[in-house]
Amino acid sequence: MTTSSPIDVPDAFAASYGAHGAAERAWLAGLPALGAEFLDRWALRPDGPARYGMASLVLPVRRADGTPAVLKLQRAREETTGATAGLRAWCGDGIVRLLDHDEATTTQLLERLDARRPLSSLPDATAALEILAGLLARLVAVPAPPGLRHLADVAADLLARAPRAARALHDPDERRLVRTCAAAVAELLGESGDRLLHWDLHYDNVLAGEREPWLAIDPEPLAGDPGFELLPALDNRWAEVVATGDVRRAVLRRFDLLTEAVGLDRARATGWTLGRVLQNAVWDAEDGSTALDPAQVAIAEALLSR
Ligand SMILES: Nc1ncnc2c1ncn2[C@@H]1O[C@H](COP(=O)(O)OP(=O)(O)O)[C@@H](O)[C@H]1O
Ligand SMILES: [Mg+2]
Incomplete structure (x- = not known):
């Protein structure tokens, strides 16, 4: 330097x-x-x-x-x-x-903005989730401008990479889960949406501001269905989900709060969230991993349980 x-x-x-x-x-x-x-x-x-x-x-x-x-x-x-x-x-x-x-x-x-105060520093996890959900609702209310990458292409690419990712897993239950996620995405491919998505809205990508208490930063925009936005809010601050003693219930509580705040159809949001689980599985497998991240498994199983 x-x-x-x-x-x-x-x-x-x-x-x-x-x-x-x-x-x-x-x-x-x-x-x-x-x-x-x-x-x-x-x-x-x-x-x-x-x-x-x-x-x-x-x-x-x-x-x-x-x-x-x-x-x-x-x-x-x-x-x-x-x-x-x-x-x-x-x-x-x-x-x-x-x-x-x-x-x-x-x-x-x-x-x-105030880099010393990310939303991850807010002690009350429910308050933080509500703030995140409120921002999400506003962000995805905007139609995607032309020229952005589209969720349909991202999803089609994931489906092409999914079989190899599934084969890389040691546990047959995990292989099945990845195939289930892929099937859910395949079903939604024809209706992949037209909203402007942030794609990485987690608690460290929201900072305290002055003109508004909290503002998002660091988007990786994509045109598509807002259901594809929920996973970071589900798997971040994971220790707090585990600490409740009932992971399934805590995941569904987060999911319901988000889908309600954003006004999403639960079934579609479930499918696209399974798409994000698939995306993480593909990325991890391509990095050499032979097992799924337990948080991802817990989220997928919670959503598939109802
Ligand atoms: N507008 C901003 N005001 C103050 N700090 C910022 C701002 N944008 C980013 N930062 C700081 O820089 C860090 C990295 O920025 P970010 O946009 O999240 O990039 P990356 O893609 O590398 O995660 C943030 O975590 C935050 O600490
Ligand atoms: Mg960032």
């Missing part, structure tokens, strides 16, 4: 993101220069230590007029192009505002 750049790339981010491969490491090598370029182009000055997630460096900055903002630097991919389109369509309603962006690099200038 250059020492003259005003961008300090945290070692932990460089290590975790760089582990993904050569394209990621090449992007990391250019990151200080990329950051410096946008500080200059958008007349920003750094204003505190960088934050990062799985795939981006987020730098607190101030604009020329003193407004706080963050500069989000991320490698251009289909997801990050879609994020810009989604943020423009949402226009700040329930989600962070996009202040500026660069199409070629998918660099974003975003409204600054």
Whole structure:
């Protein structure tokens, strides 16, 4: 890393993101220069230590007029192009505002929220779930803008990868469960919806704000059925589900609260949630896993039990 750049790339981010491969490491090598370029182009000055997630460096900055903002630097991919389109369509309603962006690099200038207060830090799990559900209802009320990836394509691709993922599992019950999930998705393929989906609405992707108490960040937009949005709210804060002593009941309680708040048909939402379980199974199997994540099994079984 250059020492003259005003961008300090945290070692932990460089290590975790760089582990993904050569394209990621090449992007990391250019990151200080990329950051410096946008500080200059958008007349920003750094204003505190960088934050990062799985795939981006987020730098607190101030604009020329003193407004706080963050500069989000991320490698251009289909997801990050879609994020810009989604943020423009949402226009700040329930989600962070996009202040500026660069199409070629998918660099974003975003409204600054309170990174020290993610929704995951709210002690009351039910209150947090209600907030998440309320945001979800508003986000999926917006029709998807043209040009986004569509759930129909994502689902068809999953179905093509599902048989191999099922075969990779040691436990025959788990193999059966994956096939059941695939069958549920196959049934819904023809009616995959047209809403603007966030696709990653979990408790760390909601931050406290000033113009609204809570706002979503970090969308990976997709056009489709809102039932495909529920899994992160079901499997996050999982220890709290287990602690109730009745996992099935706790899962169904979360699911019913969400479907009611968003106004979803339970059967369809069940099918699309099984689709998300399938997606996780496919991803895990392709990463070499030979067993399903117990939380995913518990969620699928709870939904299939009624
Ligand atoms: N608008 C924002 N205001 C303040 N902090 C932010 C903002 N957006 C992101 N962050 C911080 O950066 C982290 C990573 O950003 P995020 O958009 O979630 O990217 P990733 O795709 O890497 O998860 C967040 O967890 C949060 O701490
Ligand atoms: Mg995130």
